[in-house]
Amino acid sequence: MAKRIDVSDLDIYYGNFKAVEGVNISIEPRSITALIGPSGCGKSTFLRSLNRMHEVVPGARIEGKVVIDGQDLYGSDVDPVDVRRQIGMVFQRPNPFPTMSIYDNVVAGVRLNSTKLKRAALDELVERSLRAANLWTEVKDRLDRPGAGLSGGQQQRLCIARAIAVEPEVLLMDEPCSALDPISTLAIEDLMTQLKERFTIVIVTHNMQQAARVSEFTGFFNLAGVGQPGRLVEFNPTEKIFSNPDQKSTEDYISGRFG
Amino acid sequence: MTTTSAPPPQPEPKRRVGDRVFAGSAKGAGILILVVLAGVAVFLVTEAWPAFTASPADLAGGEGVLSYVAPLVFGTLLAAVIALLIATPLAVAIALFITYYVPRRLAAGLGYVVDLLAAIPSIVYGFWGIAALAPALVPFYGWAERNLGFIPFFAGPASATGRTMLTAGLVLAVMILPIISAISREVFSQAPLLHREAALALGATRWEMITMAVLPYGKSGIIGGAMLGLGRALGETLAIALVLSISGGISFNLISNTNPGTIAANIALQFPESTGLDVNTLIASGLVLFVITLAVNMLARWVVNRRADFSGAN
């Protein structure tokens, strides 16, 4: 199930503005890859180019190659809708569908994939996904209530449940824990560690300890200067990044001597 | 650390002039609306009262005010419902097309053209209905009578002039289309990006994204727009008076020359020649129209509020 992602010479644009430049990276299957870097350096932009969500923004485009298990993600015969069904995403801000109940939120993706499941199978899937997202005990008595009635952290876990309910091959997470308390954060991290047995996970985080705790590989993005595109400065095993990075700027950023 | 037991005087909360002016004018406008509404209601009731108390034989039709008004109510509702059934899906489709399918530069122009439909005076719609739409529909009515005659709506005999209930409903549909589509467009374009992206990231096609994140969010807007359109359709006078061939009675037949009138068109047609009790009868029918419109609006409110906590407006 898990897939390998190879990115070569990727430039990402918003209209004429080049947001990210020259990314080369190989993301290993069945592992967690963390992306760190200062605000505005293009981490979210890069992440969104991996499931073709980037092109949803009017005028946005990419140059370069993204290959998943040998298949060119941006090939002319590839439907972005299919790409997104295989590559799930959790956003920086929790975004459960406000018009749907908690239950319907969890199964929203499954219903799209047009696999007709029996009610019992759906019930089972909802429980499994919510348990995996560490939310089940809090919501099991109000599955028919609107998802927007949950707290911010609960909403984010609901979004994670929704993303993993469809069993994606790759899971992209953009600062999934920025709205969570430490206990929920740890639960999500445990969850990621379990999920990486089956999925490839890429996570953007501002939390160094989190990157150090959960990831096998870490990529450091940085801006060369104001108005310049972001670049992938260093990509190495997490242990190496946090003990003996190749680049001076990586070390500065990690040790808080940034800027 | 004061020795006195009296609490220090609280500083008066400072109220700015702008706040006071705004609060005052908002309150004034609200009260004014209520006063106008009450005034209209009082006028209608007092002027209509003689028609309710007079002996039935003295009234037009000779069978009392209720049996006079009943076919008119029926005709009003029938024409408005036809218009609504045709216009709402079309307006929603137009609004979706303009907001989510057309390139942005084209969208503004297209929206403007649809809005222009609202600027056409209803007398012009009436002429268009009589002169262009009605004759054009005559062959269709003949076909419908022959092939769909088993459905009561198309029982016939088909009108040779085309001035049927269906033609009137179509004219009304075109008239209310811009209201419904303008309001739908407004709410559709406000559907939060966050939720549209959530749908797309799950692998929704554009249409699935619309059904998951746009239509549910815009539902109350669609209902609101439809109700505004219904309000206009119920009260539309000139276009109906021109287009519809009226003979009275109650009939579901949509393609014939014998149609019930509508309240507003009937008032417009009868009022110039009416005196005395006939005027009171017409005003009584106006009162009924007032009540219907009020009921429609309250129903709409209720529908919109019923699932407010799922509306996504928070």
Ligand SMILES: Nc1ncnc2c1ncn2[C@@H]1O[C@H](COP(=O)(O)OP(=O)(O)OP(=O)(O)O)[C@@H](O)[C@H]1O
């Ligand atoms: N929709 C957009 N349209 C135009 N420019 C954008 C858009 N989104 C992001 N950008 C620009 O692209 C650059 C990278 O933004 P991005 O959101 O990827 O940063 P980030 O690394 O995720 O930052 P953060 O850590 O604050 O989330 C920024 O200069 C930003 O202003």
Ligand SMILES: [Mg+2]
């Ligand atoms: Mg970001």
